[in-house]
Amino acid sequence: MKKYEELLVSLRQVIRAIDLYSKKLSKETGLTSPQLLVLLSIAEHDDAMVKEVAKTINLSSATITSIVDRLEKRGLVTRKRSTTDKRKVGISLTDEGKEIIKDSPKPLQDHFIARFEAMQEWEQSQMLATMQRISTMMDAEDLDASPVLEVGQIDQH
Amino acid sequence: MKKYEELLVSLRQVIRAIDLYSKKLSKETGLTSPQLLVLLSIAEHDDAMVKEVAKTINLSSATITSIVDRLEKRGLVTRKRSTTDKRKVGISLTDEGKEIIKDSPKPLQDHFIARFEAMQEWEQSQMLATMQRISTMMDAEDLDASPVLEVGQIDQH
DNA sequence: TCATAATAGTTTGATCACTAATTATTAGCA
DNA sequence: TGCTAATAATTAGTGATCAAACTATTATGA
Known part of the structure; x- marks a missing residue:
């Protein structure tokens, strides 16, 4: 599999994880x-x-x-x-x-944030830089987005 | 803005970009x-x-x-x-x-792929590794999702 | 062999999401 | 004042999505 394909796959996995979590949430709250x-x-x-x-x-x-x-x-x-x-x-x-x-229960980003904050400073910086670069490469940097993990639009102040 | 917020924002931007792109595609193909x-x-x-x-x-x-x-x-x-x-x-x-x-058109961001392929080999690898790590950080959530500790859940059915 | 389990696809019923059309009400303005 | 435009919510119709139930078929094991 080509590298960019792998990248897109893991992107989809992230999207799916967000999606699955919200379904899990639904089950718990009814x-x-x-x-x-x-x-x-x-x-x-x-x-x-x-x-x-x-x-x-x-x-x-x-x-x-x-x-x-x-x-x-x-x-x-x-x-x-x-x-x-x-x-x-x-x-x-x-x-x-x-x-x-x-x-x-808490939304996904709280859990994710906890993990992120547990990382080394330099790792955090690198992760952020990479993500921002992907965003730029997709011409997405100008899109309005809130720091809330939900698939499908939500909350754009 | 905190680092994790920036990260979540760029992640959302990417998700949104993918979403918008697929909507655009739909319009074109009917x-x-x-x-x-x-x-x-x-x-x-x-x-x-x-x-x-x-x-x-x-x-x-x-x-x-x-x-x-x-x-x-x-x-x-x-x-x-x-x-x-x-x-x-x-x-x-x-x-x-x-x-x-x-x-x-293919439901992939042609631009994105072109840009990705233009990158250095090591940069590609690093980007992939980072993305996979984010994916893992979220997937893991799914696995160790400890059931919320409910107070007074003992009730007899 | 034959009862039972597993598998593939479909149907059903619920929720969600959109656009367009409809209804009721309010606002704008000559 | 009174006509028309704009606004708020709802309804109607289409499509997407899933879990659970169902049908038909194939595989398995005693």
């Missing part, structure tokens, strides 16, 4: 990862509008609507139409919703 | 990216089994089945049950299928 993301987003900003949530986690309003449907059915969130602007709908966590996210 | 992946996989290995394709592009057999359903409906592939082992189903490209992928 929520799918988009559901968890929505809950966390609402926890940060109570009484959030559908559109705000959509923007925060970079999904369409339609998708948020359907996820909120399910969360509402499970009694984790409530909807309340705004009185000042009747087009808007505020979403809030129920007590049960708050309870669930309270003991949801 | 196929969704999984559909294109399936076609390319079959092009590499004609008369491929569902399971082989599934393994190659890392999806479940069920998913491949449904994608092949659509490709077949569009006349891009054909199915043929094996005579030696009637459980197996071989998938092949039709002429139209071959036509479509012939003028679709």
